Amino acid sequence: MYQGTELNVTSAFHTLPPMHPDQWLPHLMKCQHLPEADINALCNRVRAILIEEGNIQPISSPVTICGDIHGQFWDLLELLRKGGMVPDTKYIFMGDFVDRGNYSLETVSLLLALKARWSFSSRNNQLVELKIPNCVPRYPDKVTLLRGNHESRQITQVYGFYDECQQKYGSSSVWKACCTTFDYLNLAAVIDGEVLCVHGGLSPDIRTLDQIRVLTRAQEIPHEGAFCDLMWSDPDDIPAWAVSPRGAGWLFGGNVTREFNHVNGLKLIARAHQLVQEGHKYMFNTSLVTVWSAPNYCYRCGNLASIMRFHEDGTRDFVDYGPAPENERDRGMPLRRIGGAGAQYFM
Template identity: 50%
Template sequence: MKAGTTTDVESHIEKLMRCEKLKEPQVKDLCNRAKEIITKDPNLLILSTPITICGDIHGQLPDLVELFSVGGAIPWTTYLFLGDYVDRGYNSIETFLLLLALKVRYPTRVHLIRGNHESREITQVYGFYDEVLRKYGSITVWKYCIETFNVLSLGAVIDGRVFCVHGGLSPTVEVFDDIKVIERNQDVPHSGAMTDLLWSDPDDKGERLSHCEQNGWGMSPRGAGFIYGPDVVDRFRMQNGVEFIARAHQLVLEGYKWHFRNTVVTVWSAPNYCYRCGNVASILEMEPNNEFFTIFEAAPQSTRVAFLQKKVPDYFL
């Protein structure tokens, strides 16, 4: 079959939905085609409703298929994925390639932004590198994926009223124009605006412990990015004219969680995370002037593929 055709990509989608491995030349072609499309996207995607927002996937391919079953098939549903497609799950390579194939086939219906795990350094520690080496016998496919990670957009704005990002805010990002000028075609640095967008978290520790919210910026226990309080969020919302921030990056046992009087929401889309956490997952379905969450559980065991890996490492950030 000739590479680079619509039929070719549809064949890839069918195979990947069944968790069948693509050949190395097919991966190279798919990544090149995806990069060509994604590179043309701005750092900050401008999107409109109706659209469905999805949080971390982490290589849980059967649960991604379940997500499409719950949220609606592409192209009849438009999706925005907030990053962390790989690591920790059994099928990171198939998961990421499926999303790329869907992006190539339906570029206006699938939107992908970068998470902190779409990184050369992180994937060498948390499973993706080892998975590709085991399945392909070399790291060439991993390198193709790394090159694709490096062109992913850093955020999105929906209907001008919702800012979407993987992690959170940055002390060096006050307005959207600050995001638009970031040089994104690189591996994730150890610090700076790009890193903060991918790594930062809302600081609700004070709210949990003392029933009061902690203001300002703080050092992140993750070792990258920052923790930020409600005053930071309110200032960012006012300066950019958005109602709330939708982000992923943190496991939420109930599938989603509102922070700071419903000005930040965490969306988590990997049910039974690491195959043992027992959590449900969610997607945020947005319509004009309305949004609602749909909760879903892990795919039935009967639909799961017989995995090569027998034990999941204790990978938690």
């Protein structure tokens, strides 16, 4: 474990203040978790950034979107190697950063630190500093973090993140700080006004994007309703709506998807939430795509992973990849809980 913030480092621009993201990132990139005081400071900083952002974050291309990570830290590094490091590449991570993998804490810490390092205040619609002394210049929209159904107090107590925080810190305080930050994550993003990015899917209670914009997001994910559906719903080859076997959200069909896109001027819905063996899958005449970014899910499913790139000229493509070689060093580690009360939910 990294033992604390090091001495301030002088650069050509400034002297880094204590507990600055540039102090944390080298340690986080080595899969070292931060001291409790540092991760609490990181969570506070990211919450301050997220409070200024809306439920739907507008993003311009070029941008790369990513599906579930699920605590597979070495595979997150592989994703960054394949897609490019921030700030050279702009990313939207579509939720489910934690649970099931061996390194939920290190995974979410790295994502939060990248968000903190490459963010800006939106006041006056220009690049301005957050009200933090001696911060380095910041850039817009470099890291967007959407909420997934696993960014939840209830789910993380069942599928591993809570237990991991208890094991690594001896208390639940870091878990509580992370969950409070999860409450402020964006619910969705829209790329170039044409592509809706959301973790799960659609809701029978939501017809327009404006209805997403007015939801109260600073709360635990409800058990039902529009907010819940955005986190939990799945597409299926059905005409309209059906009850989801997950026990939350809905199954929704092609007609529902095409109508939602038409009403909101969208060309595509991009989402995560479901394992895809090939890493990505189009449905409904390419009006919806699922992107999955955890290769060899749970270290046993044998699937590929993908990230999806949206280019300035309007074209799109995928980058597929397998498990990171660093996973070999973790062979024999006990697997996190993946079954439990909702065994069907595993997939």
